[in-house]
Amino acid sequence: MNEQSISFIGSGSVAWHLAPALDNAGFVVKEVYSRNPKHAELLTSRLYQAEVKATLDFSTSSSSIFIIAVTDDAIKTIAQEIILPEDGFLIHTSGSRPLSDLQFAATANIGVLYPLQTFSKQKKVNFKNTPLFIESNNEEATELLQLIGNSISNEVKKIASEERKALHVAAVFASNFTNHLLSISKGILQKNSLEFEWLKPLIQETIQKSMSLEPENAQTGPAKRGDLETLDMHLDFLKEDPQVSEIYQLISQHIIDQYQR
Amino acid sequence: MNEQSISFIGSGSVAWHLAPALDNAGFVVKEVYSRNPKHAELLTSRLYQAEVKATLDFSTSSSSIFIIAVTDDAIKTIAQEIILPEDGFLIHTSGSRPLSDLQFAATANIGVLYPLQTFSKQKKVNFKNTPLFIESNNEEATELLQLIGNSISNEVKKIASEERKALHVAAVFASNFTNHLLSISKGILQKNSLEFEWLKPLIQETIQKSMSLEPENAQTGPAKRGDLETLDMHLDFLKEDPQVSEIYQLISQHIIDQYQR
Numbered sequence: 093m094n095e096q097s098i099s100f101i102g103s104g105s106v107a108w109h110l111a112p113a114l115d116n117a118g119f120v121v122k123e124v125y126s127r128n129p130k131h132a133e134l135l136t137s138r139l140y141q142a143e144v145k146a147t148l149d150f151s152t153s154s155s156s157i158f159i160i161a162v163t164d165d166a167i168k169t170i171a172q173e174i175i176l177p178e179d180g181f182l183i184h185t186s187g188s189r190p191l192s193d194l195q196f197a198a199t200a201n202i203g204v205l206y207p208l209q210t211f212s213k214q215k216k217v218n219f220k221n222t223p224l225f226i227e228s229n230n231e232e233a234t235e236l237l238q239l240i241g242n243s244i245s246n247e248v249k250k251i252a253s254e255e256r257k258a259l260h261v262a263a264v265f266a267s268n269f270t271n272h273l274l275s276i277s278k279g280i281l282q283k284n285s286l287e288f289e290w291l292k293p294l295i296q297e298t299i300q301k302s303m304s305l306e307p308e309n310a311q312t313g314p315a316k317r318g319d320l321e322t323l324d325m326h327l328d329f330l331k332e333d334p335q336v337s338e339i340y341q342l343i344s345q346h347i348i349d350q351y352q353r
Numbered sequence: 354m355n356e357q358s359i360s361f362i363g364s365g366s367v368a369w370h371l372a373p374a375l376d377n378a379g380f381v382v383k384e385v386y387s388r389n390p391k392h393a394e395l396l397t398s399r400l401y402q403a404e405v406k407a408t409l410d411f412s413t414s415s416s417s418i419f420i421i422a423v424t425d426d427a428i429k430t431i432a433q434e435i436i437l438p439e440d441g442f443l444i445h446t447s448g449s450r451p452l453s454d455l456q457f458a459a460t461a462n463i464g465v466l467y468p469l470q471t472f473s474k475q476k477k478v479n480f481k482n483t484p485l486f487i488e489s490n491n492e493e494a495t496e497l498l499q500l501i502g503n504s505i506s507n508e509v510k511k512i513a514s515e516e517r518k519a520l521h522v523a524a525v526f527a528s529n530f531t532n533h534l535l536s537i538s539k540g541i542l543q544k545n546s547l548e549f550e551w552l553k554p555l556i557q558e559t560i561q562k563s564m565s566l567e568p569e570n571a572q573t574g575p576a577k578r579g580d581l582e583t584l585d586m587h588l589d590f591l592k593e594d595p596q597v598s599e600i601y602q603l604i605s606q607h608i609i610d611q612y613q614r
Contacts, residue, residue, distance in 0.1 A: 105573065163578055163580055164575065164580050164582060164583045165580055165581075165582045165583070188575070188583045188586060188587070208551060208552070208554070208555050209554070209555055209558060210555060210558055210559050210562060210571075210573045210574075211573065212562060212566060212570070212571055212573060214566055214570070215562045215565065215566055215571070217558065218554075218558075221554045222554055222555075222558075223551045223554065247551075249551075255545055255546075255547060257586070257590060258541060258542065258544075258545035258547060258590070259542070259545075259547055259551070260587075261541055261587050261590055261591065261601075262538040262539075262541040262542045262547070262552060263538070263552060263555055264574055264575065264587065264601070265534045265535075265537050265538040265541065265601075266534065266535055266538035266552050266555060266556050266559070267555050267556065267559040267573070267574070268572070268573060268574030268575075268576065268577065268608070269534050269601075269604045270531050270534050270535070270556070270559055270560070270563075271559055271562075271563050271568050271571055271572055271573075272568070272572060272604055272607065272608050273526045273527060273530050273531050273534065273604075274526075274527055274531070274563050274568040275568035275569050275572065275611075276526050276607075277523040277524070277526040277527035277568075278523075278567070278568055278569070280519060280522055280523040280526065281519065281520070281523045283519075284515075284516055284519035284520075285516075286516060286519060286520055286523070288567075290469060290484045290508075290510075290520070291469070291523060291524060291527050292564055293469075293470070293479075293482045293483055293484065294469050294470055294471060294483075294524055294527060294528050295527050295528065295531070295560060295563075295564070296560070296564075297470060297471055297478065297479075297483075298471050298527070298528040298531055298532055299531075299556060299557070299560050301471060301473060301476045301532075302531075302532050302535050302556075303553055303556070303557075304476065305473060305475055305476055306539070306549075307532050307533070307535040307536035307538075307539055308536050308539070309473070309475070310471075310473055310476070310532055311529070311532055311533060311536065312366065312471045312472065312473060312528070312529060312532075313471075313525055313528070313529030314425065314449070314525065314529075315529065316529065317424055319424055319425050319426055320426075321425060321426045322425045322426070322449045325449055325518070326449070326521075326522050326525065329518060329519070329522055330522065335603070335606070335607050335610070336607070338603060339600075339603050339604060339607065340522075340525070340526075340530075342596070342599055342600050342603060343530045343533055343534075343600060345596070346533065346537075346596050346597070346600065347529070347533050349596070350536075
């Protein structure tokens with residue numbers, strides 16, 4: 093039943109993990125297209141029988157499923173340019189782009205499969221506990237999305253475009269920004285010849301505590317305590333880096349407004 | 354050898370965890386002073402033989418070690434007001450206050466024991482892997498700090514006040530601010546009737562990846578990709594909350610400046 097063939101458009105970090113996951117879950121990834129053919133080739137080397145596809149003309153493709161995993165702003169253009177076989181099912185994987193981005197394609201079967209996860213090529217991902225959010229405009233396509241999703245994850249949920257956008261914004265704060273704060277933190281340590289390693293037990297405990305108590309019950313630190321003297325001292329310490337200093341000020345003020353009023 | 358008695362000044366979340374840890378590591382916590390005697394009493398109930406101390410007059414105390422674990426801006430005042438027995442060893446636990454805050458006290462033995470950790474009363478802490486940063490102005494006191502530190506942690510390190518301050522600022526970004534971003538993230542989800550639970554695998558993977566690849570190699574998201582269309586859409590989505598919107602803008606800009614130039 094699962095023996096359907098898939099073509100990937102894109103070879104970035106989402107495709108890098110999603111294509112092999114599906115290839116190992118009963119689907120067959122047949123083709124990989126990428127603006128950069130070398131990247132496509134690298135991805136095919138992770139797959140059993142996939143070949144590099146040089147153009148977006150899939151009219152004679154034996155695949156029935158076409159997954160666009162590219163940067164958000166390229167999705168519409170690809171939907172307009174891609175040539176699909178009859179009844180080809182076109183899917184994108186973006187958190188923020190609506191399903192309607194795919195309406196430009198010459199097919200009635202369109203859908204979204206958004207994995208709520210952070211993907212870097214160097215780091216293996218566990219799809220089993222990664223929630224997959226699906227959306228489509230017809231029942232048959234929804235069933236196929238369920239099938240695709242269930243083959244790799246235990247958490248497949250239907251969600252509309254607007255909710256998916258909210259989810260994506262929340263994920264940017266929880267994941268992208270959190271990681272960047274760790275990067276800022278490491279930068280401060282390095283500048284002072286201190287080791288990032290020392291912070292790791294603190295970071296782990298912070299996240300564990302935030303999950304188990306809920307973040308609003310786990311907040312600590314000078315801003316939470318309303319300790320203005322320490323805040324001023326820290327701002328003075330950061331004064332040579334105006335951007336980091338402004339981030340410090342803004343987040344601290346937001347914490348003060350939430351906990352001290 | 355460890356059979357020394359300790360008095361605590363303060364009953365906040367640091368004292369809440371540190372006093373029982375020392376009480377179980379061969380020291381005897383004899384007294385707890387707090388501005389709020391009820392809080393002091395609650396802490397003594399976590400200890401074997403400690404009593405509530407009503408004033409800062411410890412002149413007849415049988416303790417030799419006095420640990421101030423209060424908010425940063427109260428440390429100096431307490432150092433000025435506290436009356437210690439002869440040769441009493443006075444310690445504070447702050448990341449940001451210098452050792453010299455204790456010079457106002459009538460003792461030559463002063464030190465700092467800063468646990469690099471986040472403490473909430475509701476959440477047990479593992480001291481064994483919590484780095485403790487110590488500082489003192491004489492060798493004997495440093496040895497005693499080593500002894501105290503080693504009794505509960507495997508990671509005791511000497512550090513000067515200025516470096517400790519840098520460490521604390523870095524910890525604010527990595528812990529306090531990170532937790533607050535999770536709080537903002539949860540708020541966005543709740544406003545849209547979505548579940549914070551769904552983000553937890555993403556959050557865990559984000560932190561694991563950041564630790565294993567280092568944060569600068571683990572960055573993902575629209576700002577990292579320079580995807581301005583998505584950034585604009587997110588800012589539009591957040592426009593009803595100017596503070597959160599500004600935090601989004603500022604951190605995104607900082608990511609763009611770091612990765613897109």
